[in-house]
Amino acid sequence: MGVTKEQVESSLKAKLNPSHLEVVDTSGGCGASFVVEIVSEQFEGKRLLERHRMVNAALEEEMKQIHALSIKKTVTPEQWKQQQESNQSNAAA
Amino acid sequence: MSCAKPLTLQLRLQSRTVTSFHSVVGRVTVTTSTLSVPQPSPLVFSHKLHFQPIFKRASTTIRCSSALTPQLKSTLDKVIASNKIVLFMKGSKDFPQCGFSNTVVQILKSLNVPFETVNVLENDMLRQGLKEYSSWPTFPQLYIEGEFFGGCDITVEAYQKGELQELLEKVMLC
Known part of the structure; x- marks a missing residue:
């Protein structure tokens, strides 16, 4: 019994209202391991630790069955835009 | 019921x-x-x-009651207060039993700082209690100067940005 990518996405969408969200199931099918990238306005003014706590709290139910949750990115829409732009300029250079 | x-x-x-x-x-x-x-x-x-x-x-009775007993809490308070850097992890410093725990051990070793590790796989009460103590669902859990610093992702990110090095330098001077 595991958690689906869709369950993780819908909980995160409902609680953090992300402008960008990427959930990857890295469990190989058993639903116990996920990688999350999330962009949300609610992260504004919050430290990294607090942002991760918000993601953990949003997935409280799912965490009972998830073995490994890797939170790769918790950024604000503004930070996300800057990162996208710098990636593009790196690619162009 | x-x-x-x-x-x-x-x-x-x-x-x-x-x-x-x-x-x-x-x-x-x-x-x-x-x-x-x-x-x-x-x-x-x-x-x-x-x-x-x-x-x-x-399991029903275990889930109903908290794993974080007052005794466990005061033990954790002491462990965290008496060591500048404590890593609660799966396995030991020399034999990590989880990739995420291993990552943090390698980071700390590379920074040449003394750190204590506690193997949460040795005691299930400790493992469950720590999740409540730190309000953090997974391991490893890193404590620096008595404060919860983060899990694996946060430690990696802070290390990549150079923030972890900066903090540890300060901590080691005191």
């Missing part, structure tokens, strides 16, 4: 012809113990219900 204490239940009946009441519903035995007929209000029965749980699961 598992319940150690008998429950008292009051039934209100409109009919006034019933003089005694006894029924068995599944594993629940209902016996009328008192009967009062306050006129003109409806009949009031007082019952004592004794629930016999059909399944007794050890």
Whole structure:
């Protein structure tokens, strides 16, 4: 019994209202391991630790069955835009 | 439902012809113990219900109560207060038993700082209690100067940005 990518996405969408969200199931099918990238306005003014706590709290139910949750990115829409732009300029250079 | 204490239940009946009441519903035995007929209000029965749980699961009782006992909390307080850097991890410093724990061990080793590790796989009470203590669902958990710093992702990110090095330099000077 595991958690689906869709369950993780819908909980995160409902609680953090992300402008960008990427959930990857890295469990190989058993639903116990996920990688999350999330962009949300609610992260504004919050430290990294607090942002991760918000993601953990949003997935409280799912965490009972998830073995490994890797939170790769918790950024604000503004930070996300800057990162996208710098990636593009790196690619162009 | 598992319940150690008998429950008292009051039934209100409109009919006034019933003089005694006894029924068995599944594993629940209902016996009328008192009967009062306050006129003109409806009949009031007082019952004592004794629930016999059909399944007794050890895990149910563990989940109901907190794993973080006061004793465990004060032990953790002491461990964290008496070491500048403590890593609660799966496995040991020299033999990590989880990739995420290993990552943090390697980062700390590369920074040449002394750190204590506690293997949470050795004690399930400790493992569950720590999740509550730190309000953090997974391991490893890194404490620096008595404060929860983060899990694997946060430590990696801070290391990549150079923030972890900066913090540890400060901590080691004190």
